[in-house]
Amino acid sequence: MTNPLSDLPQIQSLLSQPLIAALASRYSHAETVEALRGVIDALRKALLNGHEGTLPEFEGQAFAAEIEARIEAARTPSLRPVINATGIIIHTNLGRARLAPQALAQMQAVASGASTLEYNLETGKRGSRHDHVEALICELTGAEAAVVVNNCAAAVMLSLVATASGRTVVASRGELVEIGGAFRLPDVIAQSGAVLREVGTTNKTRLSDYEGAIDAETAVLLKSHTSNFRIVGFTAAPDRRDLARLAQERGVILMEDLGSGVLIDLAPFGLVDEPVVSDILKAGVDLVMFSGDKLLGGPQAGIIAGRADIVAALRSHPLMRAVRIDKLSLAALEATLRLYRPPHDPLQDVPVLRALFEPIEMVRARAARLIEELRPLGLRVAEAEDCAAYVGGGTLPGQDLPSVAVAVAHGTLSAEALAARLRHAATPVIGRIERQRVLLDMRTVSDDELPRVAAALREIAAG
Structure with a gap:
């Protein structure tokens, strides 16, 4: 019986291919080798686990595109901006206070x-x-x-x-x-x-x-x-x-x-x-x-x-x-x-305090604007939903704040899968899951972040 692992190419042979060599020239030899090893190691692991299937065309454009995508992903900064839609204003894991x-x-x-x-x-x-x-x-x-x-x-x-x-x-x-x-x-x-x-x-x-x-x-x-x-x-x-x-x-x-x-x-x-x-x-x-x-x-x-x-x-x-x-x-x-x-006026000029004391009517209006953006996308979007936000950061335990969230569900994706897709958007969006829906709390989303939230959901809806 033929060993399927024998069909996996050597890294050096892949580097000699024109499309891969072009990547090594555009980026670096080390980054290209690392990406190639990642793909080959994943294929080897799948084969060892009995997941036999058709191997990719190693000399094709699709394989080169996958290698380039891996290189770009590795170059993405680990510490990066996200949109906090959790309803926790001073979120310890998301960087605490938004600076003025x-x-x-x-x-x-x-x-x-x-x-x-x-x-x-x-x-x-x-x-x-x-x-x-x-x-x-x-x-x-x-x-x-x-x-x-x-x-x-x-x-x-x-x-x-x-x-x-x-x-x-x-x-x-x-x-x-x-x-x-x-x-x-x-x-x-x-x-x-x-x-x-x-x-x-x-x-x-x-x-x-x-x-x-x-x-x-x-x-x-x-x-x-x-x-x-x-x-x-x-x-x-x-x-x-x-x-x-x-x-x-x-x-x-x-x-x-x-x-x-x-x-x-x-x-x-x-x-x-x-x-x-x-x-x-x-x-x-x-x-x-x-x-x-x-x-x-x-x-x-x-x-x-x-x-x-x-x-x-x-x-x-x-x-x-x-x-x-x-x-x-x-x-x-x-x-x-x-x-x-x-x-x-610190209540207006310090973002944390402004988020704490923003009138609920303004939070509700922000939710309405996002819902209007989402209606044509084919997502299952609930109406604005009253909820509770929290100060966070280990402060004011047990005291909540009135807030409004936009509840979003997808026709085929589970709430967990939808939340994961939002976390992998161009600007990650971090919400919370309740009753098999992703809730995006508008008290912790600023006006200038709304277009990026809508863009992330638009990309998901487009498939």
Whole structure:
């Protein structure tokens, strides 16, 4: 019996064919070889698994086109834009906050040439990258001083290493959170070189618990805002002002890890349980750490604000260089912070906040426009469907937002297959599946993204 594997050509013989040789010349020898190996390996695997069939015409145009398609696919950037139609505004897996045009422009301006990253134009000497945003952060939060690192976990780590290494950190059991990627606050404390002392219970911690735990080895009382979960029912926690007085009386530092952190009060708009940074500092907390890329609406960053003497110790600590913010994130953060100052209105100018508070009528109108685009395509499109959107990013758990989705189904494709086709569109569209339909939530789709959503569905409908 003839071994079907013997009909598979050698890579070298394929490279000698004119169409394949042209590809190697147009792209590169290495890329062409890699694509050829991918195709031959797939054919070999199919044959070994008993899937006998007609082998392709290795000298034909169709085979060369497949090789070229593989090369182009390999050249496609892995980190690429997508359209978030999930209804989760700050989607951790999809890049969190959408940046404002001003932030994008500032990043491009700084990236395209030299910049004043660590150069003082007044003195003509070396400057500090932290100076670009410190005054803005202090103005918006009321802090004495501020410094920025590459993310909030780094902010917590640096703060603890610089103030509590070799000493004790007192924290409530109910606040020992785990954030995304299985990073746990107790592990961060341990890595800082500090010793964790847990107080209270999961649902109740009293001021007396903290008071009884403080001794000569205590350096920090650490509060953590439980922004990604909620404990309800029989609960208790001391007021920040009482904790601040206790910390001052006993000569220890009171820190708070907000996780997210907002600069304006969201309660009047129906989103409660997210404390404002300035209010926390007014309550007497010595140091607060919060993110730049969640409800603040900027790039990934960890912002540390509070007492000037503590911030100075953080600035000069050797770990600072390992966790410092890069110039592009710094440029975007500065531009975003400026949107919180007059004449700007952050509720309109910061995309995350605009998406949170956009009137439902505008979301519904966007859904209607998409439905009109889809009607001629032959897809089964439901009418606009009321649904719930979410803030995401580990913030405001259990609080949803009114939204409107467009439900789409295909005549022959399953909902899973349709969602997969949307993920492989020229600009991938990421929705969610409910009741065998793909739901495209219009609260997280912007007006300028609608044509690309329609184009992706148009291509799928055309077969």
